[in-house]
Amino acid sequence: MSSEPAPVAAATPPAQSVEPPVKGASGGEAPEHRALVLTSFGGYEKVKVQARRSGSPRPGELSVRVRACGLNFADVMVRQGLYDRLPSPPFCPGMECAGTVCAVGEEVRDRQVGDKVMILARTGLWQEVVNVPAMQTFLMPEGMSFEEAAALPVNYITAYMILFDFGNLRPNQSVLIHMAAGGVGNAAIQLCKTVENVTIFGTASASKHDSLKESGVAHPIDYRTVDYAEEVRKISPKGVDIVMDPLGGSDTSKAFHLLKPMGKVITYGVANLITGQKKNLMAMAKTWWNQFSINAIQLLHHNKAVCGYHLGYMDEEYELITGVVLKLINLYNQGKIKPKIDSVWSFDQVADAMKHMQEKKNVGKVILVPEVPKEESKKAEN
Ligand SMILES: NC(=O)c1ccc[n+]([C@@H]2O[C@H](COP(=O)([O-])OP(=O)(O)OC[C@H]3O[C@@H](n4cnc5c(N)ncnc54)[C@H](OP(=O)(O)O)[C@@H]3O)[C@@H](O)[C@H]2O)c1
Numbered sequence: 096m097s098s099e100p101a102p103v104a105a106a107t108p109p110a111q112s113v114e115p116p117v118k119g120a121s122g123g124e125a126p127e128h129r130a131l132v133l134t135s136f137g138g139y140e141k142v143k144v145q146a147r148r149s150g151s152p153r154p155g156e157l158s159v160r161v162r163a164c165g166l167n168f169a170d171v172m173v174r175q176g177l178y179d180r181l182p183s184p185p186f187c188p189g190m191e192c193a194g195t196v197c198a199v200g201e202e203v204r205d206r207q208v209g210d211k212v213m214i215l216a217r218t219g220l221w222q223e224v225v226n227v228p229a230m231q232t233f234l235m236p237e238g239m240s241f242e243e244a245a246a247l248p249v250n251y252i253t254a255y256m257i258l259f260d261f262g263n264l265r266p267n268q269s270v271l272i273h274m275a276a277g278g279v280g281n282a283a284i285q286l287c288k289t290v291e292n293v294t295i296f297g298t299a300s301a302s303k304h305d306s307l308k309e310s311g312v313a314h315p316i317d318y319r320t321v322d323y324a325e326e327v328r329k330i331s332p333k334g335v336d337i338v339m340d341p342l343g344g345s346d347t348s349k350a351f352h353l354l355k356p357m358g359k360v361i362t363y364g365v366a367n368l369i370t371g372q373k374k375n376l377m378a379m380a381k382t383w384w385n386q387f388s389i390n391a392i393q394l395l396h397h398n399k400a401v402c403g404y405h406l407g408y409m410d411e412e413y414e415l416i417t418g419v420v421l422k423l424i425n426l427y428n429q430g431k432i433k434p435k436i437d438s439v440w441s442f443d444q445v446a447d448a449m450k451h452m453q454e455k456k457n458v459g460k461v462i463l464v465p466e467v468p469k470e471e472s473k474k475a476e477n
Contacts, residue, residue, distance in 0.1 A: 125150040129465055130222035131442055133184045136176030138372035139446035142188070149224040152200035156226050159212060161194040162241035163439070164221050166448055166461040167249050167278065168341075168366060169407070173218075174449065175374045177365075180407060181218055189221030190407075193235060193244030203229045211235040213244040215252070215416070217407060221442070223465040230413050233420045236428055246278065246434035246460035251423045252416060253406055254282035257339055257361045261402040266291035268336040271327060271353065273346070274366065275312060276303035278460045283339060284310045285432045296335060298323050306458050310435075324349045334358065342366050347387035356398040362387075363404040369453065435459030441466060 130147040152158045172178045173188050196210040206212070212232040214220060220227075235244045258264045270287055274280045275297025287293045288311050297312040304315035314330055316323045327335060336357070338350035341364030350360040370378045389401065409416060426432045437459035440448035445463060452461050 124148065128223035129442060130187050131189065131445055131463070133174060133186060133188050135184045136174065136374070139174075139449050141174055141184075142445050142449070144442050144445075147187070147222060149222070149226055152198050152203075152226045154201040155203060155228055155230075156200040157196050157203060157206055157212070157229050157232060158198035158200075158224060158226050159192075159194045159214065159232070160197045161192045161220070161223055161225055161465060163193050163245035164189050164463045164465075165191040165245045165249060165278070166440075166445075166452060166463055167191070168274075168364070168369075168452065169249075171369060171449060171453055172365075175369070175372075177368055177374060177379075178407075187219045187222055189219060190217065191215050191245055191248040192220040192225065193241045194225075196232075197224070200226075200229075205229070206232065206234075211239075211241075211244070213248055215248040217410065221445075221463060230417075233417070233424070236424050239427065242436050242439060242460075242462045242464075243434045245462055246436060247423065247427075248420070249406065250278040250282040250434070250460065251286075251432065252419050253279050253363065253404065254286050254339075255419050255423060256406075257363060257402075257404050258283060258286050258337065261361045261400075261404060262337045262339075262359055264290050264293065264337060266293070269294040269296065269331060271296040271298075271323075271335045271338045271350070272312075273298045273318075273339060274341050275299045275307055275315070276458045278457075279339075279341065281310065281435045281459050282432070284312060286426075287311070289426065289431050294331075294335075296327055296330070300455050303458050324353055327353055337361070339363070343368070343386075344382035345385040345387075348385070351387060351389070351397075351399065351401065354399045359400040359402060361402045361404055372453070437461050439464055 125148040127146040127148055129144055131142050132145045134141050134143055167190055169178055170188055193213040196206055196208055199206055206229050213235055214227055214232050216227060216231055272280050272283045276299040287295050295312045296314045297307050298316045298318040299307055300319060301317040307315040316326045334353045334355045336355055338353055338360045340347050340350045340360055340362040343365035344367045347362050367382045368378050437457040439462045442465050448461050
């Protein structure tokens with residue numbers, strides 16, 4: 096039997112940092128809750144479960160009892176000190192979660208106690224209880240689980256805006272999706288499938304190719320053993336219409352050169368910076384040195400577009416983001432998208448959950464829950 100740590104269940108935002116006030120509703124000391132805290136930048140062990148106090152929501156805010164949180168690749172970068180616009184440690188990480196409204200602040204008109212909501216914030220959501228501006232919350236559709244709701248905001252908003260707003264994806268086009276078996280990758284595959292006859296190329300570790308094929312990837316490519324650009328060219332000598340680039344460095348340049356005329360590369364991450372538990376200065380220098388760069392005249396001659404996307408820099412764009420979330424909820428209700436949950440881990444297992452992602456084992460979304468789910472604790476007792 097494997098001695099690997101096991102998850103408790105198998106299976107990239109607008110906002111300010113969320114710092115709960117410490118006075119309770121009665122004016123006395125607020126009750127304590129469990130929160131994940133990044134104590135300093137570094138390895139897996141730097142994220143610890145600690146007690147925090149949360150008070151009453153301020154005007155315009157909601158208090159939400161959190162049931163599930165999303166773990167994003169960006170959280171790995173946050174832990175290593177490679178993500179900007181965040182407070183200095185110690186602070187609570189977490190960009191998305193889902194739960195039930197337990198208190199409503201003054202001036203909030205469209206939410207009530209008991210509503211199930213998903214939340215998007217720059218940070219602060221890996222806690223049992225969070226106080227957040229109501230405008231950063233979205234009502235969960237009927238039938239959606241908390242795990243699915245925690246898996247939706249970052250991955251699906253990102254994939255949707257990249258493919259449809261920047262990419263202008265249309266029938267009969269082709270898309271190259273890197274990290275295709277991950278959170279954004281699965282969201283992107285499902286969204287591509289909403290458009291007629293789109294050919295999907297997807298890079299991922301070889302063990303995930305069956306799952307990619309089942310999801311609709313026509314050409315899974317093991318980037319760890321072959322040159323993926325050569326593989327794409329063998330199948331489609333002219334290249335592809337859209338490349339989603341979450342890798343950065345020399346891969347952005349490869350992406351640009353894989354585009355057909357009128358093609359678009361959308362760069363939205365720098366996964367190449369991550370090589371181990373801690374910040375790697377060599378990888379940083381290599382990625383920076385190989386950074387893709389092009390001037391306007393060269394771009395004009397190529398008939399191609401280069402776009403940059405970062406959800407974390409859209410803090411103030413509530414209307415834009417809400418519009419995208421409503422479209423996603425519509426697609427969910429029609430059965431066209433459904434977050435694929437890789438695994439669910441309790442807060443106490445956060446180090447194992449991050450290791451699982453960094454060791455490239457996830458197929459779909461990695462979820463954190465404040466406590467071991469009741470059925471699991473029952474199993475453990477028996
Ligand atoms: N700009 C934005 O607003 C935004 C928003 C969301 C996400 N992102 C970016 O999108 C990418 C995907 O994010 P995600 O949260 O969905 O993560 P994810 O794909 O679930 O991440 C884990 C997977 O990435 C692959 N991978 C590729 N390079 C890796 C590396 N250096 N270290 C570890 N794993 C690596 C591994 O799978 P395989 O080996 O099978 O490929 C691994 O299983 C990230 O670059 C992230 O920063 C950007």
